[in-house]
Amino acid sequence: MICTIVNKTRDASWKQYYARFEELAKRTCEKLKITEDISISVILVKTKKIHEINLAYRQIDRPTDVISFAICDSEDDYELEEEVKELGDVFINVDAVKEQAESYGHSEEREICFLFIHGLLHCLGYDHMNKKDEKKMFDLQNKILDPVVSR
Template identity: 50%
Template sequence: MHIDFHDETNSIDEAFVDLIERVIQFAGEKEYTANEAELSITFVDNKEIQELNRNYRQKDQATDVISFAMQELGEGEVEVLNEDLPVLLGDIVISVDKAREQAEDYNHSLEREFAFLALHGFLHLLGYDHMNEEDEQKMFKRQEDILNEFGLQRS
């Protein structure tokens, strides 16, 4: 799997990028994601993610992570399959400001918070959601199982 990282804040340490890469690769194996799959992860500040949240979700507030899945078909769209092309999973956008706030609020490491947010976004790209209680329980259990198995338990 190929992950393209973009740090619009110029504040992300290479060790965080390496950790997130390893967690997403690990999750990709657990979820049987194609080796040729591609996605991007972009780090932004609260101002930028609030703008995205407002424009795409009609929620005018900062949030921690937003995913834009490329594999979801919109109304009237036709699925195009070509074995020669990589599977474009989509984009994950993480607020560095929110990650820092939440790591402090939840009293765990910034490493775990970044890994959690990236994994949360990744599972959305794979079709997981939390629009109802049953789906939420399934998604959050999957997140915790993957993070625990990777070795990033909650404190």
């Protein structure tokens, strides 16, 4: 999997996590047995920008920690004739990463990686609209993340 990462925060310290995104993307493909060439875009933003995005695209007037835009809504839609299939975009709010890491009592690395996997899984068609789907998605997130970044 190819990860294209765009840092809109003007804070170079977030670059330290780029290799983790690549590693976790690879682990996700292995866990899900994805063998085709796929790519994901990750955009790091601050609270103001993700608030604007959330309002414009979801009509929710508040910031969020991560928001995903999948190019396709179902597995059937991935039957494209491209060499590399683009999954979509994952926007991560770095301000929320800092706040939530402190609130949950774990590292910023754990939080940003969790949000990355969460957004990636959404772009792969996973959701958590009901308890059964939530358990499936969150269990998968932890199976991917726990061996790489401790709690």
